Structure formats: structure tokens, C-alpha cells
Amino acid sequence: MNDMLKTTPDFSIDDAKSLLAEHYGLDGLLSPLDSERDQNFKVVANNGGVYILKIVNAGEPLVESEFQTALLGHIGQHAPDLPVPHLWPTTSGSSLAETTSAHGVRHLLRLVGWVPGLPLAQSARSENALTSLGRLLGRFDEALQGFMHPGALRDLDWNIRNAGRSADRLQHIDGTEDRALLKRFLARFETVVEPKLPKLRSTVIHNDANDWNVLVADDDHDRIAGLIDLGDALYAPVIAEVAIAAAYAGLDHADPIGAAAAIVRGFHAEYPLLEEEIDLLFDLIAMRLVTSVTISASRHAHTGGNPYLAISEKPAWTLLRKMDAMNPRFATVILRHACGFEAAPGAHAVTAWIAANRKSLRPLLDKPAATYPAALVPYADPKHPMTVASAGERPNEAQAIWEAYCSERGVDLGIGPWGEARTVYSGEMFVSRLIEKTRRTRHLGLDLFMAAGTRLYTPLAATVVSVEIEPDPLGYGCLIALRHEPEGCPAFVTLWGHLAHEALGRLKAGDRLEAGALVGEMGASTENGGWAPHLHLQISTDTRLSATEILGVGEARYLDVWAELFPDALTYAGIAPEFYAKTGRSHEEIVKQRKELLVPNLSISYDKPIKFVRGNGVWLIDDSGRAYLDCFNNVCHIGHAHPAVVEAMARQAATLNTNTRYLHDNIVTYAERLTATLPKELTVAGFVNSGSEANGLALRMMRAHTCRENAIVLDWAYHGTTQELIDISPYKFQRKGGKGQKPHIHVAPVPDSYRAPADWPLEEHGKRYAESVADLIAAMQAKGEGPGFFIAESIPSVAGQVFLPDGYLKEVYRMVREVGGICIADEVQVGFGRVGSHWWAFEEQGVTPDIVTMGKPIGNGHPLAAVVTTREIANSFNNGMEYFNTFGGNPVSCAVGLAVLDVIEGQDLRHNALEIGNYLMAGFRALQERHEVIGDVRGMGLFLGVELVTDRKTKAPATDFARAVSNGARRRGVLMGTEGPHDNVLKMRPPMIFSKRDADHLLAVLEETFEAVAAKS
Known part of the structure; x- marks a missing residue:
């Protein structure tokens, strides 16, 4: 000295x-x-x-x-x-x-x-000022790229590379705890940081951007106006410049990591940093402080209290203690986020993979979570009794309040959303370690509230990371961490908290769980930390964090950071995003406006109408986010919003849409593909927009070919909405509002084997029912007339999912054709592979119609329909009158039709329909054995019916029971209908993509509903 x-x-x-x-x-x-x-x-x-x-x-x-x-x-x-x-x-x-x-x-x-300005130390050190400082330092270091001088290679203790020398000065530190604190940082530096420093980018840096060397503008303290005193400049890692500035900026700052992030954000904008540099920044900030306090301590005896040396010693110790209490990974995540880097490598890929594969995830509960009637748990309301009870650590009271809340609203599942601000986090464990005088109040998991003992299953295969008990009041109780490594996705961890302790004796670290395997049960309040029974489910994209390190509650300031590190488990758990925010008009308003604005006899399904806002595969999602398994709406044949159909529609609509008066590839390509699925005799197609239009065009063709009007139809048949189709639909003209049977309409009984006379041998059902058609033909001939056509759904649907007895159509077609009539197969509901064994249901009867009409499934919801007939009938129709349909066969519709065929063929959906249909039929028969009310089950592929009766011998229809089951299934999240003359047949027509898991869900809901309805009967 x-x-x-x-x-x-x-x-x-x-x-x-x-x-x-x-x-x-x-x-x-x-x-x-x-x-x-x-x-x-x-x-x-x-x-x-x-x-x-x-x-x-x-x-x-x-x-x-x-x-x-x-x-x-x-x-x-x-x-x-x-x-x-x-x-x-x-x-x-x-x-x-x-x-x-x-x-x-x-x-x-x-x-x-002279550089004018006020020292940053004398300003408020706003976030904008620190960002501005980062930008200036970035510009400074960027300007020095390529500059070198021998004097820059000084061997100074202040060089971050030499921070490890602080260990030699620990003898000057008073206090065992303080020395231990510095040793912890030194040990991390030696093992984690120092080996990586030689590989980092280096340049000449300022090396001393403390808040006395940094100036803000006199008239704008948010703007850095100068950087002075270059006396400590040297050659060092680039990231050291940021670390030094951040170390000084964090002194006496309520949010030191936030201050560092502001500097990082600015620096990165001017001089882009690398991820490997940011990942070391927390430790480098700490080591600048360690260097400072140890140098200061070593000089105390010689400086005589030099204020320049000791000016930052006390706040440096304070900041070191703060940083020692922090989890370095959380600080690093904040710093990474400031640069736009992922919170953890692969974090975005994890959330993208979960979103893309949500349909393949197994249900977390006994049923898919979105199918339960659900409501928000009122923790966001600080005055709600449940929140007050929880905050006061009265779990039994909170549980009772929640149960009453559910009972009043018909709720089965409570949801506590990610990111919600809550006042219940009152314990010391919720004090922020990042920001002074701040509590962690934002929920970073997804809470699912159900009864204690509710079983919970992993949606994905997993390896158990840990199973532990957190006994603290307001803690997790039993806590399980699972590691998932699905193909094509970075590994991630799920945290399962507030579980019953039974899992501790059943699972251990290293155990392998397959998708759908039991994880645990919701714990009672006596073992789950003192809360109402629920699951805290959380995703961590950083697999290095232990279960107890994962933040279940975070600071509001860093919610966007936590969103990457701990993304919302909503999709993973199977909750629809619509749960959180309803849009559009209320149910009551829509019903009222329908009555005022629409024709009054427009019907609404179910005793409690549903407002659907989204379709996805086999699911329909209502405006509350509840998902319903769609087993009824066979319009979306290959699933709601099928991406191949949507993409084909959008692509062609963005290119061209016009009418058939112009040439276009799509219409002939589609006609070629469509007719290839039919018998060789059916070669000519006509395109329209709906099944009703298709049947109407078929009648025009019939008249042109036969010059007759007489029709033979099946009782209870329905063929469309136009008046001429109402006239051939007994389902309409025989019921309320109908005008009765017209003279040219001849109605044959529905060939229903289940209700055939008991003395008819089964093998003769087809022949016996066909005799009624023969009688109708004979009656016409007695008047010197003959039938123009016979029309029937290949499987009568409105009549109650009736499967025609063997030989029926073959006999009827023969008789009709022998007297000059033609045969029309209405495949609007049953075509396109729904029966599984064939493309068309009439093929099951071994016949070839003269005309086939199709609609509904042909466009998967797009207004597309078609008529396919023989060349002979087409020639008769070509009588000089032009046929034109403005929208029929347009390029967009044909593109959609082609996409539907591609999916059916490419995914072998006919085989799927056959396999799943057989599985469901076996399940229905098992139900039949347990429930006397089931008189008959019938089905082919994914066209299914269950007839309910009050007595199996008399076969008296159980109409009320059937309606109760339909509405009960709807309340349990499954859509089906009732049909038949007595409205006693459960009608199911699921999408062709229906899976075994979907079938199991349907069967489980039916079982539960049958039992519930029977208990009330």
C-alpha cells in the first residue's frame, strides 16, 4: 500500500x-x-x-x-x-x-x-432506465468487436475469470454464516461456471458499469445519457458486462432479477446474447458481488474507511443473501425470457405436442374431464365462504361449502384455473424470494375438485420420479412427480399434488406407468394439506426441478415467464378452453329470438337445449366448455372439423368456386371416384346440395323414365323436406300437421323382424313382408296402373333403426321391376361405409338399385349430395330440358367430397366401423342381460339401435323410459336420439372415427343412465 x-x-x-x-x-x-x-x-x-x-x-x-x-x-x-x-x-x-x-x-x-448527466445512483433506476443501460452497454461492446490491445489482458481480481480467487480472501470475512454463504456461491462457480468460461465469447468490455459510472439524462431519468470511467476495461467474456451491470443495478432493488432482466433485454437488442451465456448469468452476478465483498473485507485494515471501496458493501451482502435464497433456475428462466429464449429448452415443443396430440391422451378421470358438468371454484372471490374457510385453514368447512355449491348448480367437477389470483395463499411459504414485500398469489397449476377417493390416471405413459409426503399445513400432502417422454416430444414432468397417502405404499421412484394407469386418489382434507379434496396438476418443462422445487404458486409480475416453465395443464387434463369464457348470446336470449325470428315449428333437441360452439372429432363442445360424445349427428361422417376436409375446402375456396357451366377437373374426378364405390351398373352422377334435393332429383328421373307417379313407400319413412317428399314420407303426412296419404302413395309395413308375427319363421320374414308389397302392386294393377317406383332407406332410420330381413329388398326389387317400376335406395343416412362391411347398405341385401341418393355424410357437414343412376335412366332424363343446379357440383363441394373419400379409404374407416360396431353390439347385448327394459339390440357397423320395452313378451314400448335415457345420457355428456313409431328406440350413429375408448365411454354412460332411470321408475 x-x-x-x-x-x-x-x-x-x-x-x-x-x-x-x-x-x-x-x-x-x-x-x-x-x-x-x-x-x-x-x-x-x-x-x-x-x-x-x-x-x-x-x-x-x-x-x-x-x-x-x-x-x-x-x-x-x-x-x-x-x-x-x-x-x-x-x-x-x-x-x-x-x-x-x-x-x-x-x-x-x-x-x-465531459459526459453530462445525473448518476444512475441518484435516480429511481426505473425499468426503462435499466433497459436503456443494457442497450448502451450492448452498443459499447458491439463497437469493440475486433479491437484488441496487450493492455486489455490485465490480470485483475475484478476480471470475472478470476472470481474464484475470492476463496483466498474468505479469511477476512467475519461470521461463520457469511463465509458459508460465499462458499456456496464459490462451489457453484468452481463446478458449474468456471469450466465453461473459456468457451464463451469474449471482447474488451467496460467492466465497471456501476450506477456511479452510468448517467441518466437530466430531463429524462428513463434514458441513459452516458457511460464514464473506462479505467477498468479489459478483455473478458461478453456476458460479464451484463453480469457486472446487473450486480450493481440489483443493489437495494426490490426486484434484483427483474432489474437484471431489464438490462439483459436491452443488451440483447443491440448485441444478441447466446443461451449458454444467459444460463451462467445468475452465478456471474453473484460472483461479482462475492468478489466485491471479499476485496472490500481484505482492504478494510488499509483503506481507512475509503468510501469508494466500501460504498456498496452492505447492499452487496443483502443482495447475496437474497440470491442465496432464490432458486437459480427460476432466476435464469426470467433472464432467458428477457431475451426471448424458451424458459427451458423444448418448452414450446412440449405445449405444441400436447395440443397436437390431445385426442390421443387418455382420460385423467374415469371419464374425459370435459364431459363432466363443471364450474369454477370460487377461490378468486376473496369474500366467498369457501375462500374464507380455506384461508382460515378450516378444510372441513371448505369441503362442505364446495359440496353445497355443486349440489345447487348440478356440478360434478370443480376447476381452479391456471394463473388465477387467489387470496388463500397466506402462509410464510408463499412469500416471494424474488421480489421484496411481495406474496406469490398466482396459481400455476390446474385444480380439479371432486370427492375424496376420486381415482386419477396418467394421460401418458410415465416414469415415477418421486413419491413423497409434504406434511405442512396448506402444503401438498402426498405429492407425486411423473416424467413423460412421448415420441417426438421433449421430456417433461407432471406434478400431482393433494393426493391420498395410499400412493406412498403403492408407487416408488423408477416405476413405469402405462398410459391410463392409476396414479393416485384425491386425498381427504386430513391428509392433503388441509384443503377441500382436489388434485393440483401441474406441468414442468424443466425436468431438472424436483417435485418440491416446482412452484405451485408464482408472482403476478412473472406470470408470462411461469407460463412457459409451468404451462397450463388444461389441454393435458382434457378441459376445453371454452370453459373459461362464454361468448355470444345466452341460451334464453337465443330461444327467445328463435321464436321471434325463425319459423315457429323449428324444433330443438332435448328437454334442456344445448348451445354448441365447437366440434372436434367425435366431440361437440358447448359454450361452457363441456364436451359431449356425439353418437347421433351422422352429418359429420368422419368427425367434426376434420382437418383434411377443412384444408381441402379452404384451399379450393381460396382458388376458385363457380358452377358446372364451366369446365373443372374436380367434378369429373369426384364423379369418377364416387361411382367407383358403387355397382358397375350405376355410372352416372348428378350433384345437388342436400338429401332432399337428391331425392327430388331422383323423382324427376323416375318420372322421365317411367312416366308414372305411383309410389310404394315404407311406413314411417322420411325422405325430405319438400312437399313432394313429404307426400312420400308417412313419418310426416300421417302425423300432426300432415294432410294424410295421397292416392298415388302406397304404404307398405315396415319389415321389422323384432315385431313380426310370432308364428312367422325367421327365415321367412323377408318373403312375408315382401308379400305386402305384392298386394299393393296387385291393387294398382286392378286399376290398370302400376308402380312408378319403390323407395326405401336401405336401413329404415326414423322407423327405429330397422334392419331389413334377409331377401326382402331382392324380392321387392324383383316385383317392382317386373311391372315396369324402378327401385330407389335412399342412402342419405346409411351410406358411405357406415355399415362397415360394404360401402352401401343396400349391398347387404345383395341388390343393385336403379337410383341411389346420398347426402349428409357425403360432405362431412358441407352441403353436398348426389344422385347416381344407370345410363339408361340418365338417357331418359335427357329429354331436352336442361338440368342445372347453381351450387351442385361446384369445385369447392367436389374438393370436400374427394377429401371425405380420401379419409374413408386412407384410414380404412369401413373396417373401423365394422370392428367398433361389433364391439358395441356385444356391449349392448351385455347391457340387455342386465336390464329387462332392453327388448332388442340391433346394428350394423356404426348404425345402431336399442329398443326399449316395458315387457319383453308383449314388447310394449317403453317410450318414457327411452326419452329419459336419451336425456339422461345428454346430462352425462353423450348425445343420442330416440326414434321409431313409439319413440322407444335409442338411435346411435357415431362418426366413423369412433374408437374403442369412445365405445367404452358410451357403454359406461348407458349403464349408469339405465341404472339411474330405473331407480327413479
Whole structure:
């Protein structure tokens, strides 16, 4: 130190003034500035300029002075606009001057321009100011890329590479706890950081951006106006510049990591950082502080209380203690986020994979979570009794309040959403370790509330990471962590909290769980931390975090950061996003406006109408986010919103849509593909927009070919909405509002084997029912007339899912054709592979119609329908009258039709329909054995019916029971209908993509509903 005192300049103001005049030709007012090693004077010159005169410590090696000069010269040449001190040459044009003190010691002089502004230390250090500081440092370091000088390679303790030397100064630290704290940081530096430093990018950096060397604009404290004192500049890792600035910015800051993030954000905008640099930043910030407090401690005995050395020692210790209490990974996530990097590598890929594969995830509960009637748990309301009870640690009361809440609203599942602000987190464990005087109040998991003992299953295969008990009040109780590594997705962890303790004896770390395997049960309040029974489910994209390290509750300030690290488990759990926000008109308003604006006899399904807002595969989602398994709406043949159909529709609509008067590939390509699915006799297609239009066109063709009007139809048949189709639909004309049977309409009984006379042998059902058609033909012939056509659904649907007895159509077709009539197969509901064994249901009867009509499934919800007939009938129809349909067969509709065929063929959905249909039939028969009310089950592929009777012998229809089952299934999240003359047949027509899991869900709901309805009967 004595040597240092000899070399430290000690010039008076008058001496300095003389030196200024001698070497720079300037005169003015001088005032001294604080400095540790050199002597600095502020100069307000008479010429109006403001400068700093530096008299350099004689102990400074010449190479360092030359380095400072070269550094300032480089900046002046390459970044003259940087607000840093710029060199002022001597009167001889030199960058440095020289003088000798009264003691005979030689000193160098340097004059630089004054940078105006207020020290950052004297401002509020706003986030904008710190971001501005980061930008300036980024510009500074970017300007120094490629610059090097031997003087930059100084071996200083302040070089971040030498931070490990602090271990040699620990002897000067008073207090065992303080030494232990520094040892922890030093150990991390030695093992985690130091080995990586040689591989990091390096350049010449300022190396001392403390808040006295940083200036804010006098008129705008949010803007950094200058960076001064380049005396500590050296060659070091680029990230050290950020670490040093962040260390000083964090002193006495309520949110030191937030301050660091602001600097990082600004620096990265000017000089992009690398992920491997950011990942070391937390430790480098800490090591700057460790270096500072150990150097300060080692000099205490010699400095005489030098305020320059000790100015930041106390706040540095405070900040070190704060950082020691933090989880470095959480701090690093915040810093990564400031640069736009993922919270954890692969975090975005995890959430994208879950979203893309949501349909393949197994249900987390006994049924898919979205199918339960659900409501928000009122924890967001600080005055709600349940919130008050929980905050007061009265779990039994909270549980009772929740159960009453559910009972009042018909709710089976309570949902506590991700990100919700809650007041119940009152314990010390919820105090933030990142931000002073702040509580963690934002929920970072998804809560599912059901009864204690509710079983919980993993949606994905997993390996058990840990099973532990957290006994603290308001803690997790039994806590399980699972690691998932699905193909094509980065590994991630799910956390399952508030479980029953039974899992502790059943699972252990390393156990393998297959998708759908039991994880645990919701714990009672006595074992789940004192809460109402529920599951806290959370995803962590950082697999290095242990179960107890994963934050279940976070700070509101960093909610966007936590959203990446701990993304919402909503999709993973199978909850629809619509649950959180209803849109559009209320149910009551829509019903009212329908009555006012629409035809009054427009019907609404179910005793409690549903408002659907989205379709997805086999599911329909209502405006509350509840998902319903669609077993009824066979319009969406290959599933709601099928991506192949949507893409084909959008692509063609964005290119061209016009009518058939112009040439286009799509219509002939589609006609070619469609007719290829039919018997060879059926070769000519006509395209329309609906099944009704298709049947109407078929009648026009029939009249042109036969010149007759007489029709033979089946009782209870329905063929469309136009008047001529109502006239051939007994389902309509025989019921309320109908005008009765017209003379040219001849109705044959429905060939229903289940209700055939008991004395008819089963093998003769087809022949016996066909005799009624023969009688109708005979009656017509007695009048000198004959039938123009026979029309029937290949499987009568409205009549109650009736499957025609063997040989029926073959016999009827023969008889009709023999007397000059033609045969029309209405395949609007049953075609396109629904029966599984064939493309068309009539093929099951071994017949070929003269005309086939199709609609509904043909366009998967798009208004597309078709008629396919023989060349002979088509020629008859070509009678000189033009056939034109504005929208029928347009390019968009045909593109959709082609997409539907591609999916059916490409995914072998006919085989799926056959396989799942057989599985369901077996399930229905098993139900029949347990429930006397089931009189008959029937089905082919995915066209299914269950007839309910009050007595199996008399077969008296159980109409009320059937309606109760239909409505009960709807309340349990499954859509089906009732049909038949007595409305006693459960009608099911699921999408062709129906899976075994979907079938199991349907069977389970039916079982539960049958039992519930029977219990009330």
C-alpha cells in the first residue's frame, strides 16, 4: 500500500490548472472528482467546453495507459456517437501528456470530454432506465468487436475469470454464516461456471458499469445519457458486462432479477446474447458481488474507511443473501425470457405436442374431464365462504361449502384455473424470494375438485420420479412427480399434488406407468394439506426441478415467464378452453329470438337445449366448455372439423368456386371416384346440395323414365323436406300437421323382424313382408296402373333403426321391376361405409338399385349430395330440358367430397366401423342381460339401435323410459336420439372415427343412465 501511496498523484488544483494550460491550452474552473487510484478534475473551460483531466497513477504500467488511449481512440473512430468520454488531444496532437510531481514521480495526463448527466445512483433506476443501460452497454461492446490491445489482458481480481480467487480472501470475512454463504456461491462457480468460461465469447468490455459510472439524462431519468470511467476495461467474456451491470443495478432493488432482466433485454437488442451465456448469468452476478465483498473485507485494515471501496458493501451482502435464497433456475428462466429464449429448452415443443396430440391422451378421470358438468371454484372471490374457510385453514368447512355449491348448480367437477389470483395463499411459504414485500398469489397449476377417493390416471405413459409426503399445513400432502417422454416430444414432468397417502405404499421412484394407469386418489382434507379434496396438476418443462422445487404458486409480475416453465395443464387434463369464457348470446336470449325470428315449428333437441360452439372429432363442445360424445349427428361422417376436409375446402375456396357451366377437373374426378364405390351398373352422377334435393332429383328421373307417379313407400319413412317428399314420407303426412296419404302413395309395413308375427319363421320374414308389397302392386294393377317406383332407406332410420330381413329388398326389387317400376335406395343416412362391411347398405341385401341418393355424410357437414343412376335412366332424363343446379357440383363441394373419400379409404374407416360396431353390439347385448327394459339390440357397423320395452313378451314400448335415457345420457355428456313409431328406440350413429375408448365411454354412460332411470321408475 505504501508503494501505491508513492505512485498516487497528489496535485493541487492550481497545479492541475497549470498542467491544463501547458498541455492543452485551456483555462477554466477545476474541481476534484473521487477516484481510487488516479486523480481526476472536472474542467469547465472558458471556451465553453467541459472536460475531465486525469492524472494517471504512476504505478500503472505504460501498456495500460496506452490501452486506455487506444480504446478511446477506437471508440472515437468506430462509434463516435456513443455517449462516452472522447479523447481531447494535446496542443501537439498527442493523446497523452506527461508531467513530473514534486516528488519526482512521472505521471501521464489524459483529457477527455465531459459526459453530462445525473448518476444512475441518484435516480429511481426505473425499468426503462435499466433497459436503456443494457442497450448502451450492448452498443459499447458491439463497437469493440475486433479491437484488441496487450493492455486489455490485465490480470485483475475484478476480471470475472478470476472470481474464484475470492476463496483466498474468505479469511477476512467475519461470521461463520457469511463465509458459508460465499462458499456456496464459490462451489457453484468452481463446478458449474468456471469450466465453461473459456468457451464463451469474449471482447474488451467496460467492466465497471456501476450506477456511479452510468448517467441518466437530466430531463429524462428513463434514458441513459452516458457511460464514464473506462479505467477498468479489459478483455473478458461478453456476458460479464451484463453480469457486472446487473450486480450493481440489483443493489437495494426490490426486484434484483427483474432489474437484471431489464438490462439483459436491452443488451440483447443491440448485441444478441447466446443461451449458454444467459444460463451462467445468475452465478456471474453473484460472483461479482462475492468478489466485491471479499476485496472490500481484505482492504478494510488499509483503506481507512475509503468510501469508494466500501460504498456498496452492505447492499452487496443483502443482495447475496437474497440470491442465496432464490432458486437459480427460476432466476435464469426470467433472464432467458428477457431475451426471448424458451424458459427451458423444448418448452414450446412440449405445449405444441400436447395440443397436437390431445385426442390421443387418455382420460385423467374415469371419464374425459370435459364431459363432466363443471364450474369454477370460487377461490378468486376473496369474500366467498369457501375462500374464507380455506384461508382460515378450516378444510372441513371448505369441503362442505364446495359440496353445497355443486349440489345447487348440478356440478360434478370443480376447476381452479391456471394463473388465477387467489387470496388463500397466506402462509410464510408463499412469500416471494424474488421480489421484496411481495406474496406469490398466482396459481400455476390446474385444480380439479371432486370427492375424496376420486381415482386419477396418467394421460401418458410415465416414469415415477418421486413419491413423497409434504406434511405442512396448506402444503401438498402426498405429492407425486411423473416424467413423460412421448415420441417426438421433449421430456417433461407432471406434478400431482393433494393426493391420498395410499400412493406412498403403492408407487416408488423408477416405476413405469402405462398410459391410463392409476396414479393416485384425491386425498381427504386430513391428509392433503388441509384443503377441500382436489388434485393440483401441474406441468414442468424443466425436468431438472424436483417435485418440491416446482412452484405451485408464482408472482403476478412473472406470470408470462411461469407460463412457459409451468404451462397450463388444461389441454393435458382434457378441459376445453371454452370453459373459461362464454361468448355470444345466452341460451334464453337465443330461444327467445328463435321464436321471434325463425319459423315457429323449428324444433330443438332435448328437454334442456344445448348451445354448441365447437366440434372436434367425435366431440361437440358447448359454450361452457363441456364436451359431449356425439353418437347421433351422422352429418359429420368422419368427425367434426376434420382437418383434411377443412384444408381441402379452404384451399379450393381460396382458388376458385363457380358452377358446372364451366369446365373443372374436380367434378369429373369426384364423379369418377364416387361411382367407383358403387355397382358397375350405376355410372352416372348428378350433384345437388342436400338429401332432399337428391331425392327430388331422383323423382324427376323416375318420372322421365317411367312416366308414372305411383309410389310404394315404407311406413314411417322420411325422405325430405319438400312437399313432394313429404307426400312420400308417412313419418310426416300421417302425423300432426300432415294432410294424410295421397292416392298415388302406397304404404307398405315396415319389415321389422323384432315385431313380426310370432308364428312367422325367421327365415321367412323377408318373403312375408315382401308379400305386402305384392298386394299393393296387385291393387294398382286392378286399376290398370302400376308402380312408378319403390323407395326405401336401405336401413329404415326414423322407423327405429330397422334392419331389413334377409331377401326382402331382392324380392321387392324383383316385383317392382317386373311391372315396369324402378327401385330407389335412399342412402342419405346409411351410406358411405357406415355399415362397415360394404360401402352401401343396400349391398347387404345383395341388390343393385336403379337410383341411389346420398347426402349428409357425403360432405362431412358441407352441403353436398348426389344422385347416381344407370345410363339408361340418365338417357331418359335427357329429354331436352336442361338440368342445372347453381351450387351442385361446384369445385369447392367436389374438393370436400374427394377429401371425405380420401379419409374413408386412407384410414380404412369401413373396417373401423365394422370392428367398433361389433364391439358395441356385444356391449349392448351385455347391457340387455342386465336390464329387462332392453327388448332388442340391433346394428350394423356404426348404425345402431336399442329398443326399449316395458315387457319383453308383449314388447310394449317403453317410450318414457327411452326419452329419459336419451336425456339422461345428454346430462352425462353423450348425445343420442330416440326414434321409431313409439319413440322407444335409442338411435346411435357415431362418426366413423369412433374408437374403442369412445365405445367404452358410451357403454359406461348407458349403464349408469339405465341404472339411474330405473331407480327413479
